[in-house]
Amino acid sequence: MGKISRRSFIKGSLAAAGALSVSAAPLPASAKGIGPGELATMLDIGKCIGCGACVEACRDSNEHKFPEPDKPFPKMYPPRVKTADWSDKRDIDDRLTPYNWLFIQYADVEINGEQTTITVPRRCMHCTNPPCADLCPFGAARKLKNGITRIHPDICLGGAKCKLVCPWDIPERQTGVGPYLQVLPNFAGNGVMFKCDRCYDLIEQGELPACIEACPEDVQTIGPRDEIIAAAYARAEEINGYVYGDKENGGTNTIYVSPVPFDVLNEALEKGPGMPHMAPVPDSMAHADTLAKAMILAPIAGLAAGFIKFTGGAKPSSQSNKEES
Numbered sequence: 001m002g003k004i005s006r007r008s009f010i011k012g013s014l015a016a017a018g019a020l021s022v023s024a025a026p027l028p029a030s031a032k033g034i035g036p037g038e039l040a041t042m043l044d045i046g047k048c049i050g051c052g053a054c055v056e057a058c059r060d061s062n063e064h065k066f067p068e069p070d071k072p073f074p075k076m077y078p079p080r081v082k083t084a085d086w087s088d089k090r091d092i093d094d095r096l097t098p099y100n101w102l103f104i105q106y107a108d109v110e111i112n113g114e115q116t117t118i119t120v121p122r123r124c125m126h127c128t129n130p131p132c133a134d135l136c137p138f139g140a141a142r143k144l145k146n147g148i149t150r151i152h153p154d155i156c157l158g159g160a161k162c163k164l165v166c167p168w169d170i171p172e173r174q175t176g177v178g179p180y181l182q183v184l185p186n187f188a189g190n191g192v193m194f195k196c197d198r199c200y201d202l203i204e205q206g207e208l209p210a211c212i213e214a215c216p217e218d219v220q221t222i223g224p225r226d227e228i229i230a231a232a233y234a235r236a237e238e239i240n241g242y243v244y245g246d247k248e249n250g251g252t253n254t255i256y257v258s259p260v261p262f263d264v265l266n267e268a269l270e271k272g273p274g275m276p277h278m279a280p281v282p283d284s285m286a287h288a289d290t291l292a293k294a295m296i297l298a299p300i301a302g303l304a305a306g307f308i309k310f311t312g313g314a315k316p317s318s319q320s321n322k323e324e325s
């Protein structure tokens with residue numbers, strides 16, 4: 001398949017998909033499944049040179065969405081609810097933080113008898129059936145119809161349920177920001193969770209996500225999910241390579257193609273807090289009991305969002321939320 005990338009594609013499909021909106025009621029994403037307007041990205045990591053231009057572009061482009069916490073932080077009860085403060089460590093770029101939504105992970109591997117280092121851009125996978133959105137008790141994490149999963153900073157209380165249920169532990173908390181400061185600052189929440197929002201605002205305007213636009217090697221390609229999946233398998237066949245993200249967690253909208261098997265890559269990757277793995281992931285929303293729990297939570301989410309809007313508790317945010325209003 002010809003590459004779906006850059007401007008030839010962007011002005012048509014992306015803009016149309018960007019105009020699609022999340023439903024007003026915070027239904028579980030699982031109720032929607034994979035929609036016809038979903039966009040996916042393919043990352044051909046054999047082409048990545050680890051230059052970091054994508055990381056820099058992400059930070060520059062999304063800086064206006066980064067948290068500006070009030071200090072000192074309210075004292076939490078019980079004290080085991082830990083604060084998370086990255087505001088004095090904004091320069092950290094070798095892991096995920098509330099101020100770094102994309103980083104480059106390194107893996108020393110052998111290809112055809114030669115030692116080489118593979119560099120892997122890592123961020124939210126944008127699952128097709130995201131547990132973070134299904135199970136957020138307040139409806140703050142939502143899947144948009146174009147396949148983006150977003151955490152709304154004016155609704156999130158920072159309880160970190162999304163991180164708990166994310167197979168890759170992606171969202172990161174910053175304390176001292178968000179509606180918890182107005183609602184129950186000493187007893188609930190403790191900040192706002194942050195992660196890649198796949199530049200939903202740029203996509204709304206028919207533009208490419210910043211990391212894709214900045215890459216000098218065209219590592220990433222974005223397009224309709226079925227075309228991206230076909231392109232990924234075609235590329236894998238061409239290089240005798242492997243695919244990750246198509247089946248993981250029941251399917252994601254981030255598809256990696258690698259010249260080495262992903263078990264080898266995963267073994268070689270440095271892992272730890274803020275550094276996701278690349279192991280196989282079963283479909284975490286496959287079980288009916290989990291789905292039922294999500295369905296029960298949906299009305300609570302609506303009530304919570306309504307309460308916050310009604311009380312005017314949420315601080316104004318620079319992020320657009322027009323798709324949800």
Ligand code: SF4
Nearest residue numbers: 124125127130132166
């Ligand atoms: S990777 Fe984690 S944070 Fe991203 S959509 Fe999936 S469950 Fe949510």
Ligand code: SF4
Nearest residue numbers: 058196198199209211
């Ligand atoms: S899609 Fe946007 S928010 Fe996500 S990693 Fe790329 S530049 Fe950052």
Ligand code: SF4
Nearest residue numbers: 048049051052054215
């Ligand atoms: S800009 Fe492209 S080549 Fe450079 S690190 Fe990012 S994905 Fe790799």
